[in-house]
Amino acid sequence: MDYRRVTTLKEIQDYLGASNLIAFDFETAPQDEYRHDDKAALDAHKAVIVGVSLSVSEGTGVYVPLRHRTGGNADSPEKIMDWLVKAVFTNSAIIKAAHNLSFEAMFLYALGIVVQPPCYDTIAAAQMTLKNNTEFRSLGDSGLKALVPELFDVDLPSFEAVTAGRYFDELDPRDTEIIRYACADSDYTLRLYHLFNNWFDRYLPKHRYVVEEIESPTAVYVGLMKYNGLLVDRELMLKKQAEAEAKLAELKNEIAFMIGDVEIGANASTAAFKKYLYEDLKLPVLKTTAKYQEAADDETMILLSDWSRENRPELARLFELVQEYRKWGKLKSTYIDGYLEHINAATGRIHPEMFPLGTETGRFASRRPNLQNMPRSDTDSIGVRNFIIAPPGKALLSLDFSQIELRVGAFYCRDEKMLETYKTGGDIHAQTTSVIYHIPFEQAASKNAEHYKERRSIAKNCNFGVFYGLFSRGLQRNLKFKAGLNTSLAECEEIIRNLKAGYPRLTQWQDEVRTRAGFRKYTETYLGRRRYLPNIASTDWGKRSFAERCALNTPIQGTAADILKLALVRIIVGLSERMWLKPLLQVHDELVFELPEDKVSEAVGFIKACMEAQPFAAFDVPIVAEASIGARFGEMKEID
Structure with a gap:
């Protein structure tokens, strides 16, 4: 392999030449105050870019050390990064390819840079290719260290093997193995770009369009959301946590008064409770599980409650209490304890992981925590959405597609x-x-x-x-x-x-x-x-x-997801001129932003134009995005 370290802007320019396709990869390391945190190198609020590798032809690559603590760095790192931003990352004539583009986009956004299309995320491309006759690769099948051995019969060294417990900025950038490790990531990203596009062209041409025009720019948007995160009212969360604990204790006591010392556990779904219902009380089995056992889920509790009102009225209250107990248990464990666990110490915000290919229809999924299942205000006893707040002088802005799936259904x-x-x-x-x-x-x-x-x-x-x-x-x-x-x-x-x-x-x-x-x-x-x-x-x-x-449902839900993602692409293109507009969250058909209070009118006009634009030539049903504003996510007021 022709991999080498370069330290001057001219060397970089000579290597890149007039190429219109550049694969790149960042190596990162924690700032001093976060070096005790083993995950800090992946957090753009706690880490910095240590070096960047670039590749424009297969089998070649250059590594530019920027912030190594030993071995020497490039001349004028700031000048080099400024040039890369203008010449590569925001250049609309250059295709920027990265494996897990959202990560690189997040670190550039931390520097005030929004990666501009055209771009290409090879991890998204991997997920849009088949691993057998009927299954697409999952995210777990799409890591670079898994793909390269499978597709190129080459074993890449692991990060752990190369670093031996050190951070990347503690490694010597003159070391051949360090150069090889850094350059291989961008080189094999470039190879995957060509391999996957050749595969798409032969077997699924439309998936190439989806990757290039939809999923790759969406990956950039995901990086922006991840970086911005959601500011939360921790004091309110702790207050609601205490209220939920008191409510659960009260409900548990009421249930115990009716059923004695039967252990119901945290969710009233223990084997002892099921035995009490079906063997001791001899209640009818109104629903079974997939394994044909007696069910005890929420739907079963409603069915048993209805049956009891007519046949055993003295038990109706029990099932009402159990439903209430479960509801409060989920609110506490998922939306209070779960959210508190994921508050970032450096920002005071929650930075969930978003997966734009997390479902088979192309809709988003999220975890740590899962904000896709956040309860709506009308079904929320404790006000979960009120945990999410705007900082002083800022506001939360939400734009929600109105009945987008029904409109897509009408179009079809x-x-x-x-x-x-x-x-x-x-x-x-x-x-x-x-x-x-x-x-x-x-x-x-x-x-x-x-x-x-x-x-x-x-x-x-x-x-x-x-x-x-x-x-x-x-x-x-x-x-x-x-x-x-x-x-x-x-x-x-x-x-x-x-x-x-x-x-x-x-x-x-x-x-x-x-x-x-x-x-x-x-x-x-x-x-x-x-x-x-x-x-x-x-x-x-x-x-x-x-x-x-x-x-x-896939043509409807999936097309609606594509329409939303196409809107994200338009937003990305306009964000560089509106860095005050911060994307925070995507929930189903809704986009949430944080912005200065005096910019609301401008933002609504811009985002509505992006969301309501005709998504593709054949789509002839009007699209409507409804805007809401507020200081708390649970108290948003609709904007006429």
Whole structure:
């Protein structure tokens, strides 16, 4: 390999030449005050860039030492980095390739730099390639140290083997092994770029577009969110923690008064509690687990509560207490204890890990902590969203796509009533209410009409379910457990019949999708993000039914995810001129930012333009993003 250390700007310029594709990789190390923290080197608030490797042709690479504590660094590191920023990282004529681009983007953002497209994340590309006939690589399959041996039959030395317990800035950049280790990362990133693109061109050309135009710029956005994090009100969290502990103790005592010394554990799901319910009380088994054992989940508690009101009224209170106990237990363990655990000591903020390819449909996932499952204000007893706050003089700004999946569904199925409703700015839930109950639209939309609330709730559940092949039993379950409505199975069957009759193109589209997926054994989004469905022809009804639902929901959820990510690309391009606008979080169809209070109007106009732009030429349904502002995430007020 032609790997070498370079220490002057001219050497860098001579090596890069006129290349329009540059692979790069950063080596980092903790600042002095964080050297006791073994994870600090991965945190841009606690670490610095020690050196950068660059590669423009396979088998070659240069390493530029910037902040080593021994062995000598490059001449004028600041000058070199300034040149790289202008000539490479923000240059719209250069393709910037990195393996786990969000990491490099985060460290550049710490310097006030937003990496600009075109860019290429080889870890995203890896996840968009197949590891067998029907499975795409997972994130765990996509690390550089795993891919290189598999695809190039070369074993790369591990970080631990090279550093031997030292930080990277303690290594001598003149050492051949150190140069080899640093340069190999950028060299093999370049090789992966060519390998994956050749694979895409041969087998899945649309995935190359998804990687280059959607997932790679999204990786940059993820790095920005990771760096900014979410400021939290720790005092409020501790106060709510004490309230939750007191409430749990109170509920546990009430339950113990009814059932004696049966151990219920932290979630009222112990084997002893199940034995008490089904053997001691001899209650009916209204639901079983996947292994055909007696269930004791939340849905079971609701079913047993309903049964008890009619058959054992003295037990109804027990199940209400158990549901309340579980709710408070989850709020405390997940949203108070869990969030407190992840507050960064250097920033006072939570910096969750975001995974833009964390689901098969292309929607985000997150962990440490998982902020995708944050409860909404109307279902939150302790105000979890109020933990997230803006600093003094700043505000939180949220922009949320309005009914994006329903709009995508209307685009797909081409139903005239749905399209007309959206194109005229109408109320789709009122339209569905009108279709289901055969009543005039005006009556369906009137809040003063008889049965308005119940009918609208049913219409909403239909809208958010039937696109995905919801059956009458599923609708009945959703209405019971999500809306608190006891609707008979016959009524649910009639509702779905009326819905399909009122939206005739919906059923036709669903049949077409199922047929096409059954033939191809896969489904895909409009832009070509593919999901394989090997069980679509299974003789097992459960597996086949799930695959058919995936065939229907992936085009809608996945296309909606693509539309959101395309908006992120537009935002990235405009952020360099608006460094005061800080991306914080993505939750489903919502983007959250932090900004100065006097910049709200400018920010709303910019972000709405990015989100509401036509995502691709064929999409002819208006997109609407609704803005909210507030000092706390749980107290956001809608902006007209």
